Amino acid sequence: ARAKALFGCAHANVQPHSGSQANQGVYLAFLEPGDKIMGLDLRSGGHLTHGSRVSVSGKWFQSISYEVDARSQRIDMDQVRRIALKERPRLIIAGGSAYSRQMDWAEFRRIADRVGAIFMADIAHVAGLVVAGVFPSPVEHAHVTTTTTHKTLRGPRGGMILSADAEIARRIDAAVFPGLQSGPLMHVVAAKAVALGEALKPAFRTYARAVVDNARVLCDRLSQGGLSVVSAGTDCHLGVIDLRPWELTGKAAETALEQIGITVNKNAVPGDGARPLVTSGIRVGSAACTTRGMGADEFREIGDMILATLGGIRSGTMNARTLKSIHEGVSDLTGRFPLPY
Ligand SMILES: *Cc1c(COP(=O)(O)O)cnc(C)c1O
Secondary structure, three states: OHHHHHHOOOEEEOOOOOHHHHHHHHHHHHOOOOOEEEEEOHHHOOOHHHOOOOOHHHHOOEEEEEOEOOOOOOEOHHHHHHHHHHHOOOEEEEOOOOOOOOOOHHHHHHHHHHHOOEEEEEOOOOHHHHHOOOOOOOOOOOOEEEEEOOOOOOOOOOEEEEEOOHHHHHHHHHHHHHHHOOOOOHHHHHHHHHHHHHHOOHHHHHHHHHHHHHHHHHHHHHHHOOOEEHHHOOOOOEEEEEOHHHOOOHHHHHHHHHHOOOOOEEEOOOOOOOOOOOOOEEEEEOHHHHHOOOOHHHHHHHHHHHHHHHHHHHHOOOOHHHHHHHHHHHHHHHHHOOOOO
């Protein structure tokens, strides 16, 4: 009931053990092995479960992908339409893990309708922003919407599948159980209910707005400091940084930042030629530190610490003393904003 109220949908299956299993539930409900699916390419910010060769979604289905435009680094709906009309996929997937811009949900649906495809929106990352009204909701446009409950929704690890149509809901329910899972994880379902209860409170809207504001502040600071932000900014809680202009790998940057107490993850960037375990970018996010109460001043400070660290390894001037002093800055900041529980 809380999921339905928050997302404004008629049906919610809250049993998927994870976001990946939510997506698999949709595939099992609507596809046969060998069917064609179409999702955002991994290097453009898509998710493994959207047809990557290393995932069951790319092994058991014929997977084709669309990419971001090379110049704007945003999804180009003309390209999506062109590929869909040529390939006529059975399922079109929108959503991603490292894509920071709004998506044109309505146009995805129009394209899906033109080729007779099912349109699945995967809002694993932005679900909390969606329910708070600070990011557009796909729920009224998509045949089916999947999400995790542990990213910006700030709940336990888990997944959910949302739909408006009773026949779709029936197929989804049967795909999740007995198709894919057996016993539900009721302790996790209980925790989902708690998280959704928190998200229904007015304070969650304030939080979500701050999450987006803070991500923008952080991205602005990094780009003022000379780093290249993919698509030149963000509409959500995350930013993807292209390190190629600084001749750093994502792996080296992740390791260096870990040493000063800042956790980011290495991430492929559009057109990335580096191996998947190395990459040429990092992904930064504002959700956790915003929960701790940090605001614009602190996110500028975080940006400066990232710039100092990456600048130091880029120029070869980084030494143990500098690392230690930046690390102390991080400890001082986190000491001022302790974990809330
Ligand atoms: C994280 C993510 C998933 C998978 O969620 P898990 O719970 O880790 O399986 C699926 N889709 C997108 C877009 C994601 O970002």
